[in-house]
Every structure is written in C-alpha cells, then in structure tokens.
Amino acid sequence: MGNPVIKFDHVKKHFVKRQGLFGKSALKAVDNVSFEIQQGEILAVVGESGCGKSTMAKMLCKVYDPTEGSIYVNGTDISSYKKNKDVAKFRKEVQMIFQDPFGSLNPAHKASYIVGRAVELHYPELSKAEVKARVVELFETVGLTPAADFMEKHPNQLSGGQRQRIVIARALAVKPSILVADEPTSMLDVSIGIDIMNLMIDLQKKEGLTYMYITHNLASARYMADRMVVMYAGNCVEQGATDEIIAQPLHPYTILLLSSTPEPFREEKIEIYASENLPDLTGEMNQCPFAERCPKATDRCRREKPEDYRVGGRLVKCFLYEHAATAEEVGIDVSIYNKVK
Amino acid sequence: MAEKREVLLSVKDLNVRYTADRGQVQAVTDVNFEIHRGEFFGLAGESGCGKSTVAFSIMQLLKGAAHISGGSIEFAGKNVLAFTKEELRTFRWEKSSMVLQSAMNNLNPVVTIGSQLMDAILAHEALPKKEAVQRAKELLKLVNIDENRIKAYPHELSGGMRQRVVIAMALALKPDLVIFDEPTTALDVVVQYNIIRRIQELKAKMGFSVLFITHDLPLMLEMCDRIAIMYAGRMAEIAPVGDLLEGASHPYTSGLLQAFPSLVGPRKPLKGIMGSVPDLITPPPGCLFYDRCAYRQKDCLSAPPPLEAVGENHTCACYHRLKKEGE
Amino acid sequence: MDKKKQKKEKSDSYLVLEKYFLKNTRAKVGVGILVFFALVAIFAPVIAPYGPKDISFMPWEKPSLAHPLGVNSYGQDIFSQVVYGTQVTMVVGVLAGLLTSFIGVFVGLLAGYKGGRTGEILMRIVDVFLVVPTLAFMIVLAAFLPSMGIWNLVIIIGGLNWLWMARSIRSQTLSEARREYVDAAKVQGMGTLEIMFKEILPNIIPVVTANMVMVITSAMLTEATLSFLGLGDPTLISWGQMLSVAFDNNAILYNAWWWMLPPGLSIATLGFSFMLIGNSFLDIYANDRGGAVKL
Numbered sequence: 001m002g003n004p005v006i007k008f009d010h011v012k013k014h015f016v017k018r019q020g021l022f023g024k025s026a027l028k029a030v031d032n033v034s035f036e037i038q039q040g041e042i043l044a045v046v047g048e049s050g051c052g053k054s055t056m057a058k059m060l061c062k063v064y065d066p067t068e069g070s071i072y073v074n075g076t077d078i079s080s081y082k083k084n085k086d087v088a089k090f091r092k093e094v095q096m097i098f099q100d101p102f103g104s105l106n107p108a109h110k111a112s113y114i115v116g117r118a119v120e121l122h123y124p125e126l127s128k129a130e131v132k133a134r135v136v137e138l139f140e141t142v143g144l145t146p147a148a149d150f151m152e153k154h155p156n157q158l159s160g161g162q163r164q165r166i167v168i169a170r171a172l173a174v175k176p177s178i179l180v181a182d183e184p185t186s187m188l189d190v191s192i193g194i195d196i197m198n199l200m201i202d203l204q205k206k207e208g209l210t211y212m213y214i215t216h217n218l219a220s221a222r223y224m225a226d227r228m229v230v231m232y233a234g235n236c237v238e239q240g241a242t243d244e245i246i247a248q249p250l251h252p253y254t255i256l257l258l259s260s261t262p263e264p265f266r267e268e269k270i271e272i273y274a275s276e277n278l279p280d281l282t283g284e285m286n287q288c289p290f291a292e293r294c295p296k297a298t299d300r301c302r303r304e305k306p307e308d309y310r311v312g313g314r315l316v317k318c319f320l321y322e323h324a325a326t327a328e329e330v331g332i333d334v335s336i337y338n339k340v341k
Numbered sequence: 342m343a344e345k346r347e348v349l350l351s352v353k354d355l356n357v358r359y360t361a362d363r364g365q366v367q368a369v370t371d372v373n374f375e376i377h378r379g380e381f382f383g384l385a386g387e388s389g390c391g392k393s394t395v396a397f398s399i400m401q402l403l404k405g406a407a408h409i410s411g412g413s414i415e416f417a418g419k420n421v422l423a424f425t426k427e428e429l430r431t432f433r434w435e436k437s438s439m440v441l442q443s444a445m446n447n448l449n450p451v452v453t454i455g456s457q458l459m460d461a462i463l464a465h466e467a468l469p470k471k472e473a474v475q476r477a478k479e480l481l482k483l484v485n486i487d488e489n490r491i492k493a494y495p496h497e498l499s500g501g502m503r504q505r506v507v508i509a510m511a512l513a514l515k516p517d518l519v520i521f522d523e524p525t526t527a528l529d530v531v532v533q534y535n536i537i538r539r540i541q542e543l544k545a546k547m548g549f550s551v552l553f554i555t556h557d558l559p560l561m562l563e564m565c566d567r568i569a570i571m572y573a574g575r576m577a578e579i580a581p582v583g584d585l586l587e588g589a590s591h592p593y594t595s596g597l598l599q600a601f602p603s604l605v606g607p608r609k610p611l612k613g614i615m616g617s618v619p620d621l622i623t624p625p626p627g628c629l630f631y632d633r634c635a636y637r638q639k640d641c642l643s644a645p646p647p648l649e650a651v652g653e654n655h656t657c658a659c660y661h662r663l664k665k666e667g668e
Numbered sequence: 669m670d671k672k673k674q675k676k677e678k679s680d681s682y683l684v685l686e687k688y689f690l691k692n693t694r695a696k697v698g699v700g701i702l703v704f705f706a707l708v709a710i711f712a713p714v715i716a717p718y719g720p721k722d723i724s725f726m727p728w729e730k731p732s733l734a735h736p737l738g739v740n741s742y743g744q745d746i747f748s749q750v751v752y753g754t755q756v757t758m759v760v761g762v763l764a765g766l767l768t769s770f771i772g773v774f775v776g777l778l779a780g781y782k783g784g785r786t787g788e789i790l791m792r793i794v795d796v797f798l799v800v801p802t803l804a805f806m807i808v809l810a811a812f813l814p815s816m817g818i819w820n821l822v823i824i825i826g827g828l829n830w831l832w833m834a835r836s837i838r839s840q841t842l843s844e845a846r847r848e849y850v851d852a853a854k855v856q857g858m859g860t861l862e863i864m865f866k867e868i869l870p871n872i873i874p875v876v877t878a879n880m881v882m883v884i885t886s887a888m889l890t891e892a893t894l895s896f897l898g899l900g901d902p903t904l905i906s907w908g909q910m911l912s913v914a915f916d917n918n919a920i921l922y923n924a925w926w927w928m929l930p931p932g933l934s935i936a937t938l939g940f941s942f943m944l945i946g947n948s949f950l951d952i953y954a955n956d957r958g959g960a961v962k963l
Binding site for chain 2: 219
Binding site for chain 3: 058061062063084087088091095096098099100103104105106107108109117118121122167170174
C-alpha cells in the first residue's frame with residue numbers, strides 16, 4: 001500500500017454519560033477502529049444508526065478529539081494541532097459535507113456570503129472583487145449556473161439539492177484535499193441525490209480529492225466508493241474493496257446488512273431473520289459485539305473479543321476467519337448476492 | 342392475473358387543494374386508482390408529490406388548510422366522502438386503518454402497550470376485560486413480540502418493536518385495508534426488513550389489502566404487487582411490478598428507476614432528473630414533467646396527458662411513452 | 669407570471685418587515701402607541717401649555733379647558749407634567765433597556781455557546797444575583813449614592829435587570845448551537861466571537877428584540893417604582909415622581925383622580941405597547957421554529 005492520506009490508528013471515542021446521582025458510565029461510540037485511506041480514494045463507512053460512523057466523521061474534522069488512539073492526516077497526528085494557526089492550516093486540508101442541507105446552512109445569510117466568508121477566512125489576502133470571482137467560480141464548479149441566479153438567495157429560497165451544492169461549494173472554498181461527507185444525500189430525493197453523488201465523484205476525478213463517505217446505504221456505498229469499512233456497535237467488523245464485500249460478504253453482520261437491503265433485481269428473495277437487540281455500548285465489552293444476534297456464534301464469541309483476521313485483501317473481525325479464507329469454507333452460501341434477475 | 346378481482350377501494354378523479362398565503366396549492370389533481378381485495382398496492386413518489394395527501398383523503402383525515410375539492414372515494418362500493426360521523430368512526434379502524442411514519446413516537450409514554458392495545462379494541466367492541474387482554478396478547482404475538490411484554494411501557498421497547506406495536510394496533514379490528522405511510526423510513530434496514538416481512542406474512546394470513554406509501558422504490562419493487570407513481574400531484578404511471586422491472590413506460594418512472602444505485606449487476610453511471618417540480622399554485626399547462634423530461638415534444642404542452650392503458654393492469658400518463666423492445 | 673416574479677424579487681429586509689410588522693396587527697398597534705409617546709416626548713415643549721415646574725395656579729383645581737388634567741396641590745399644571753414626564757420615562761426606559769440588552773445578550777450568548785466552565789460560572793453568578801431581591805438591592809444602592817440623576821438611574825436599573833434576559837438568551841443560544849450550521853462554522857475555522865455574533869445572533873434576533881422590549885418596559889416600571897418610593901431624582905418630573913408626590917400629598921383623600929390616573933394610565937399604556945410588540949414577535953418566531961420559546 002502507498003502512503004495513506006488518512007490513518008485511523010486504534011481510535012476510541014467514549015462519551016461520559018451521567019447516570020443517577022453519582023454514577024458515570026462511558027458510552028463507547030467508537031471502540032478501537034483502525035483503517036487507512038489512500039490518496040484520491042473514496043472510502044465508504046457503512047453502518048446503521050448508532051454504529052459510530054458520524055462520530056468518526058466528527059473526529060476527523062476535529063469537532064471532537066479521540067479518547068484514545070490517533071488520527072493521522074498526511075502523516076501528522078491531528079490532535080497535535082492545538083494553536084489556532086495550526087488548526088486553521090488543518091482546516092484547509094479537511095472539510096466536511098453535512099447530512100442535513102436544511103440545518104447546515106445558516107438561514108440568516110445569503111448563499112454568496114456563506115461561500116464568500118469561507119474564502120475570506122482562509123485567503124484573507126484576497127480583495128473583495130477577487131473573493132467574489134472565486135465565489136462565482138465555486139458556484140459554477142458545483143453546477144449552480146448561472147451563478148448570479150443563486151448568489152443573492154437565502155437558503156430557504158433554494159431546494160434541497162441546491163442547498164447541498166452550496167454546502168459542497170463552501171467546503172471547496174478552502175481548496176481542501178480531503179472531504180468528509182456525512183450521509184450527504186440521505187435527506188434528498190433520489191432523483192436529486194444521485195446527481196450530488198455524481199458531482200462528488202466528478203470532483204474526486206478532477207481535483208484529486210480524497211473522501212471519507214459515510215452512509216447507511218450499501219448500494220450508494222457501492223456506487224461511490226472503492227473501498228469500504230463496515231461498522232457495527234463502534235467496531236469495524238469488515239473492511240476491504242467494495243465490490244468484493246458486496247459480492248462476497250464475510251462477516252455475519254455484513255451478510256445480515258446486505259440481506260436486509262431491498263434489491264429488486266436480485267434473483268432470489270433472501271430469507272433471514274435476526275433479533276433487533278443492539279448491544280449495550282456502556283458496559284465492558286468482553287465478547288464479540290454481534291454475538292447475541294449472530295447465527296454462527298459459539299461460546300468463544302461470548303467470552304472473547306475477536307481481532308481482525310486477514311482474508312485476502314480484507315480484514316474481518318470474526319473468529320470464523322481465524323483459519324478460513326472464504327465464506328464457503330465456514331458454511332455460508334453467498335452466491336445469492338450476485339445473481340441478477 | 343386474468344380473473345377479475347373484487348375492487349376494494351376505488352379513487353376517482355380525486356382533487357385536493359391546500360389554501361396557502363399565495364393561493365390554492367393543487368396538491369392532488371385528477372388521481373385515479375383501484376386497489377383489489379388482498380392486493381399489496383404501492384404508492385410511490387418524491388417529497389411533495391401528494392402521496393400522503395391521497396392517504397389522508399382516503400381516511401378523511403385532512404386537516405386545516407386542505408380539503409377535497411372533487412372526485413370520489415369508494416370503499417367496498419360505498420362512498421367514503423358521504424359517510425356520516427358514525428359510519429366514519431366504524432370505517433376508520435374497523436374497515437381500514439393507518440400506520441404513520443412517526444406513529445411509534447405517538448404511543449402514550451405513560452400507559453403500557455397492553456392497555457393501549459386494549460383501548461383500541463374496546464373502543465369498537467364491547468368485550469369483557471379478560472377477553473380483551475387475551476386479544477391484546479394475541480396481537481403482540483402476531484407481530485412477533487413476546488406476550489409477556491404486554492405490561493411494558495413504550496420507552497422500554499426499541500423503535501422497531503414500537504412500530505410493530507403500532508402495526509398490531511392497526512390490525513386489532515381485522516380491517517380490510519391497511520394504509521402504511523412510510524412505516525419504516527425512520528428505522529434501520531435490518532429492522533425494516535423484519536417489519537416488512539412481518540407485514541407480508543400477516544397479509545397472507547389475514548387477507549387484508551395494503552396501500553403502502555414510500556419514496557423508497559427498491560423496497561416497493563421488492564414487496565408490492567402493483568405500484569402507482571405520482572408526480573406533482575398527478576398519477577404518472579400505474580403498473581404491475583414485473584412490468585416496471587422490465588422497464589417503465591413513463592419517462593419519470595424510468596428516470597426514478599435509473600436513479601437508484603443497485604447492489605447487483607455491473608456498476609454503471611446513473612443520472613438524476615435535472616430541474617425541480619413546478620409551482621403547484623399556478624401549474625403550467627400541459628404535462629407537469631415537461632421541464633425535466635428528456636423525451637419532451639411540443640404537443641406535451643397542449644394539455645396534461647391522461648392515464649391510458651398500455652397493457653394489462655398497466656396505465657401511463659404520457660403522450661410519448663417509452664416503448665419496450667419488440668413493441 | 670410576471671407578477672409572481674416581482675413578488676419573489678422583494679428584498680429580504682422587506683420580507684422580514686412584512687412578516688413581523690405589516691401583517692402583524694398587534695405589533696402595528698404597539699408601534700403606533702410607542703410612536704405617539706415618542707412624538708409627545710420630542711415635542712413636549714410645543715405640546716405642553718406651561719412649564720412642568722411652573723407654580724402659578726390655584727392648587728387642587730379640577731380639570732377645565734385651561735388645565736385639561738387639572739392642577740396639583742402645589743399649583744402646577746398636571747397635563748404639562750405628564751407631557752414632560754414622558755421624556756424622562758422614555759429616556760430612562762430606553763437607555764436602561766439598551767444597557768440591559770447589551771449585557772444580557774453578551775452574557776447569554778457567551779454562556780450558551782461557550783458552555784463548559786465559562787458558561788457554568790456565568791450562570792452561577794446570574795443565579796446568585798437572581799436570589800438577591802433586585803428592588804431591595806436597588807433601594808439600598810440608591811440610598812447610598814450621593815445623587816440620583818438620570819444617569820445613575822439608568823446604570824442601576826440597567827445593571828441589575830439583565831439577569832433574566834441573560835438566561836433567556838442563553839437557553840435560546842443552547843438550542844441554536846446544536847444546529848448543524850454552527851458545526852459547519854467551526855469546521856470552516858471561524859472564531860468564537862464570529863460564531864456568536866455573526867452566525868448565532870442573527871438567528872435569535874426576534875428573541876433578543878422581544879426580550880429588549882420586555883426589559884425596556886420593566887426599566888420604565890422600575891423607574892416609576894423608585895421615583896414613587898422617593899428614591900428617584902426629586903428635581904426630575906417623571907410619571908413615577910408625579911405619583912409619588914400625589915401620594916405624599918394625600919391626593920386620594922382629596923379625591924383628586926386627575927392627579928393619579930394620568931401618570932398611572934400613561935405607564936400602563938406605554939408598557940402595554942411594548943408587550944404587544946414583544947409578544948407578537950415571539951409568537952411568530954416560535955411558530956417558525958415549531959415550538960415554544962421561553963423568555
């Protein structure tokens with residue numbers, strides 16, 4: 001592997017929750033996650049609500065600091081950026097696209113101010129006219145043409161898709177090399193959302209951007225990403241090339257997630273049932289977090305926490321793959337996931 | 342599909358208007374469709390297309406600024422719009438019931454789910470308490486919740502379980518029609534999967550018809566018998582799922598189908614539908630999809646295209662519908 | 669179609685004006701009353717037939733054409749006093765209100781947005797002051813100060829009235845700070861002050877305005893109270909001062925309603941106008957946010 005642009009190294013994030021009068025407990029939102037993202041790559045982080053994926057996005061953007069472990073961007077631990085000047089330099093590298101285009105734009109400002117302010121903040125040497133020219137350029141980059149039609153509008157005068165384009169323009173204003181996108185299309189209609197995804201892919205190709213793309217939707221992860229990380233209860237349970245994971249899921253949770261995602265063009269309907277009980281994230285976790293729901297769980301899964309096992313190009317956090325190299329070997333038939341109607 | 346099935350619900354030329362500051366919003370215009378007994382019927386469309394308004398019209402639950410300005414809704418041959426208060430009361434819940442997206446959050450937090458279920462039963466049937474408890478337990482079992490949870494309060498249950506309690510309540514009086522308005526949108530996929538399978542099993546067992554409303558087309562294609570696609574308050578296409586999977590007739594439906602990334606088959610670039618929905622206060626003449634349509638022609642602007650039959654059980658509102666190979 | 673376009677082209681400030689004022693009967697009535705009193709204050713020398721302190725008439729004279737509101741026990745024209753009293757009441761009310769708002773907004777925003785230790789300390793200070801009975805404290809302060817000119821009044825009233833406002837602004841800021849655009853501003857690299865004043869403040873302006881209006885009302889009432897208790901500047905003619913003098917001179921015994929009612933009603937009417945404006949703004953704002961806003 002080449003030089004990773006982003007590296008999560010045994011990252012943990014625990015939120016301290018008060019319980020009762022004196023008690024305290026730590027909610028383990030992210031528990032020991034490691035992965036890397038290469039230059040110019042789109043990495044999808046996939047999981048259901050509460051799996052810790054948004055927390056990871058916010059840590060990468062320095063909204064929170066990790067409780068343990070380090071996040072490296074271009075080889076530097078980002079928690080070492082403490083002074084305002086250093087943080088500002090970091091902000092020029094990493095920007096974020098938010099989930100809710102209705103909440104992430106300040107309703108009090110015009111579109112041109114929102115994007116223009118981002119330019120000013122990081123390029124204070126630019127004159128007013130230069131800032132404006134840059135804003136027009138950014139509007140055009142994200143497909144808001146002619147820019148003049150959108151500049152003077154307030155967010156509430158724009159549609160969801162147009163707002164999300166403004167959010168992207170604002171993120172691009174500082175010329176970042178990394179974009180963190182937290183479910184950027186989940187609040188949009190599909191016919192609009194797919195164009196936002198296309199815009200992001202376009203930008204990756206043209207500007208060489210690197211993405212961490214957070215989603216709950218496996219199909220959109222497949223559409224966007226080269227590689228993906230599947231999260232469950234704060235743990236990264238499987239990571240590898242997107243196509244491989246979707247064609248041949250290995251971890252029982254990935255299999256459950258894939259089976260549950262509606263896909264009308266699959267040849268056979270998949271019948272699977274799993275309990276919906278999520279593990280308690282506050283306690284000490286001395287077992288596989290998925291053990292209670294897993295059809296393949298053994299006693300060992302309830303006693304010990306599995307580590308990552310390498311299977312081909314993938315890492316799978318499951319004892320099944322301690323010695324096995326394919327799903328067939330452990331008695332799971334995954335052929336049904338590829339058959340097209 | 343050849344045999345004629347009994348029509349349970351028939352919506353004819355339904356028009357719904359909202360009064361807004363700037364004028365009348367034409368939320369639903371000339372909507373026609375029928376649901377057969379025992380059918381799993383889907384109503385799809387993007388936000389603001391009027392799909393929920395149609396459901397609320399059927400249940401006579403439109404509020405405030407909205408009113409039905411024309412058309413008829415017939416349920417088992419009776420005009421719903423002409424119901425008296427008493428008839429309406431039995432119609433809602435006993436004949437038809439509705440599960441909303443946020444319903445799971447609308448359970449009373451200080452009352453056990455058991456008594457909420459019993460309230461639903463006792464409001465319509467005079468039963469001794471013991472029997473009502475028994476019925477409540479049966480209902481819980483029906484939706485796969487342990488009957489011992491009857492004394493549980495809503496906050497003790499997960500979101501998916503609460504939504505299933507709501508479904509149990511909707512089924513309490515064995516209605517003929519159950520309307521689901523985005524029942525799983527707020528839930529995770531695994532939970533959604535379980536709920537959808539449960540609905541399908543119950544439907545097979547109890548024989549009710551389903552009107553399922555969602556914006557999630559893949560989900561709908563997987564579970565429905567027939568799907569209606571709405572756009573800007575009008576019906577664009579009504580087709581059996583099999584026909585849609587082979588290719589849609591209406592350019593909008595086709596655009597929607599092509600906007601969903603898939604988990605199978607080769608990865609191919611997709612594209613969205615450019616533009617936005619026209620202003621429904623002063624809609625332009627002709628086809629409302631004109632601005633965004635890749636197949637538009639001059640005559641599309643003459644008048645809104647009517648729904649016309651293009652196949653068995655398949656209608657489409659387009660002057661230049663997309664033809665399948667060999668047609 | 670053209671007409672609709674034009675409608676859309678309306679500037680944003682006009683839209684705000686339309687929403688909060690032109691379509692808002694309560695605010696219009698409130699502002700109307702306010703403008704009326706402001707005009708009275710500005711043109712007092714023109715409107716008042718006599719000087720406020722002229723002692724040149726028959727004491728206890730009942731209202732007549734020459735003295736529309738009669739004469740007090742010293743032989744001063746009450747109508748002229750009410751007119752001039754408007755000046756003092758409004759100046760003290762508005763200045764003290766502005767001072768209060770300034771402190772209240774700053775403390776509220778800082779405590780709400782910064783949170784953590786800073787917020788905690790600020791709010792505990794507020795709590796401590798809230799426990800102290802403000803009026804009693806003011807009375808003590810007023811008694812200790814050598815003179816009680818208009819500026820001292822403004823500072824005492826303004827300096828002690830901001831507590832509730834700070835709390836209200838804080839709770840609104842807390843809910844605003846949870847919105848994603850604040851996270852976005854942080855990721856952009858905006859500083860704390862910019863986020864507080866340029867990002868959050870514009871979104872809570874209606875709450876600030878409503879609070880300010882309440883605070884001005886309460887400042888006017890406090891001024892009246894202090895004057896009534898004899899702690900104001902005895903050389904100033906204000907509505908509270910008039911009531912105080914009337915009370916001291918047993919106006920009730922003489923059944924001199926023309927001396928007590930006009931200043932009292934003026935206070936009530938002016939206060940009412942501010943309430944109309946503030947509450948109607950708040951209702952519109954709360955409606956937009958789909959929930960109640962605490963003041």
